Amino acid sequence: MKRLFINAVIWGRTDTAILTEGEKIRRIGMTEELQKEAESADEVIDLNGLFVCPGFIDSHLHLLEYGRYLENVQLHSCTSRQEVLNLLKQQEKKLPKGEWLLGRGFNEELFDDPKMPTKADLDQISKERPIAVTRCCGHKMVVNSKALELANMDEDSMVEGGSIDFENGFLEETAITVLHDSWPAETEESIRRSILRGQKELNRYGITAVGSDDFMSITHDWRLVLDVMMKMAFRGELTVRVNEQCEFPSPEEFAAFLDEGYTTDVGDDLFRIGPLKIIADGSLGARTAALSKDYSDDRGNSGYMVYNRSELETWVKLAADYNMPVITHAIGDRTVREVLNVYDKYVIENNLLHFGLVHCQIMTPAEIKRTIDMNLCCYFQSLFIDSDAKILEARVGSERAESCYPFRTLSEHVIACNGSDAPVETPDVMKGLQMAVTRRSLDGTAAMNPSECMDLQQAMRSYTLSGAEAFFSSDNIGSLEEGKYADFAVLDRDITKLREDEIHTAKVMMTVMNGETVFEK
Ligand SMILES: [Zn+2]
Known part of the structure; x- marks a missing residue:
């Protein structure tokens, strides 16, 4: 044709x-x-x-989870806790008996009264039906009593690398993973349906390729997700190219993946296995990202890391042994530092395998320099500026804020690719370009250090060629060339x-x- x-x-x-x-x-x-x-x-x-x-390249998002998010109650635009509860209540009436009521996307920081809904609030909607509502960042969730019961969580439950606040129904990090296990089982069809839904929406924003983290987002059955993705690619059903950022619940599962012969580059130009993805801390919004000093608006709390250094090293070493690059979600400067300490031992000269950092938010000049010296790939999200510009100074104080979200500096030295982390943010590329260039919230009221504003050329590159480079695909995509x-x-x-x-x-x-x-x- x-x-x-x-x-x-x-x-x-x-x-x-x-x-x-x-x-x-x-x-x-x-x-x-x-x-x-x-x-x-x-x-x-x-x-x-x-x-x-x-075609725009969204270098880090969760395609499958985004599709599922679009199928559930979307709470991104809520401006109050009551609005969140009202939307959930409306949906509750429509669902068949026994089905989970799931919602995602609220950001209590934008409410006049910045409080999350609680277990008690959700119990008022229903005590019979399990309800789980995820914060916009994906690192914190609130559930009702029925959901806690199905997940076998009680007053004494504890998890490593996460937290369970039974009283309020708040779950963080690995506790969310535990809860996922009690959700209804996924099937090939349910996964395919969500991928179709997600990619359709991405195409509306001009996106034609993604780096996508899908193995842990709605099921832990990476074989099932991988199987569906590969079948869809084979049948020509994918309308975005997928570079899979492979996340696993344990190093043992990752080892099993490697044992079965999978590694980076397996696949074709529609679906390809990319790097290992590790999540090393939480989010700035939820104050769970690990900082080297306390949060300025929450003394005594400096967040926490999901893994200690030796655990991190177990993951990274295993990947490096198989020549598989690692990209790590690291938002707080303490986490970035720890990740760099581990990378230091395994990243080869010039970082030819494209190890990377995902998010690049709270960084001091020291970490920025080390990131550049190691030539790490940086996966950032200019879209985060819309909400984070409003909380950054409060969270970390004006001095630390100066060197945060250093997008221009990174893009001038390393492969720095942009993205949305959808469903964390709506993958609206035009909005993302604007944020990269202005570093202002959309309403103009809040701004971040203007010396890190990208010019349009840099911003466009971050959404196109840089992503292609990060995926080793710049011979095929990322620019318009014969x-x-x-x-x-x-x-x-x-x-x-x-x-x-x-x-x-x-x-x-x-x-x-x-x-x-x-x-x-
Ligand atoms: Zn993500």
């Missing part, structure tokens, strides 16, 4: 037309020049001055002509992936 796209404005080029053949870009040139291909083309699409950029895959997004406006605070208003009109239109407005 040959498709000719004419009269476009193309990011970074003076050309105005793209000819695709099958899944690849065959030629890029001027419309007048490529017009002669029109006769042999199966389709000619006149873009009438619309703006074309490479011979690369025909993955691109068509926007309604030329974003280089917009005011910085207007970028988020640009709309994706069409998304082409593998030469096929996967979204059209």
Whole structure:
């Protein structure tokens, strides 16, 4: 199939037309020049001055969990605890008996009265039906009595690497993993359905490739998730390319994965196994990220690490033994430091395997320097600025805040790729670009250190070519070039002509992936 796209404005080029053949870009040139291909083309699409950029790459998110999130109660826009409870109550009435009521996305920091809903609140909705509601960050959850009962948790329950507040029904980190075990079993079909749902939404934002962490998000059965992903890739059902960031419940499970012959690079250009993913601490919002000094707004609390150094090393060593890179979720500076201490022993010169840090939030100049010296891949989320700009100074004080979220510095020295961590944030690329450039919340009221503002060129790169580089896929994706895959997004406006605070208003009109239109407005 040959498709000719004419009269476009193309990011970074003076050309105005793209000819695709099958899944690849065959030629890029001027419309007048490529017009002669029109006769042999199966389709000619006149873009009438619309703006074309490479398909966006969201370097870290949770595709499967995002799809599931879209199927459950979405609480992102709630501005009060009561609103959260009302939405849950409405959904409760619609669900069949016995089914779990699940919700996700509230951020109590945005409420006038910044308190999480509690077990008692959820028990008022139902005591018979299990209810579990996850905070926007995914590192804290509140559940009702029935959910605690099904998870066999009581006053005396304790877990390593997490916490259970039985009184309030609050669960953190590994306690959430334990709760997941009591959820209804997943099937091939339930997983496929959520992936389809998630990728469809991603295509709406112009996203054509993702780094996705799926083995632990809604089930621990990594074999099942892997099987579904590979089958979907084989059947041509994936409309985003997936670089799987493999997370496991234990080093033993990871060893089993390796024993079965899986490792980085197994797969094809639609689904490929990427790095090992480790989660080493919590979130800034929930004050569970491990800091080297106490939270400025919570003396006596400096967060905690999910693993101690020797546990971290067990994971990293195992991966390194099999030439598998590791990327680690590390938000607090204490965690970053510990992770760097372990990486130091295993990352080879120039970091050719692409070990990385996910989030890059609370960092001191010392950690930033070490990250650059080690040439680590940095997976950051400019979208977090929208809510975190409002709490950063309160959490860590103005002095520490200066060197936090150092996106520009990182992008000038290492592979620094952007993403949404969806469902933590809505994977809205236009909004993410704006945040990277302005470092201001969308409402303009809060800002972070402006010297770390990226220019639009850097921000675009972080959402395209840098992600491709991190995935070792820059020969195939990440930019519009002849011979690369025909993955691109068509926007309604030329974003280089917009005011910085207007970028988020640009709309994706069409998304082409593998030469096929996967979204059209
Ligand atoms: Zn994540």
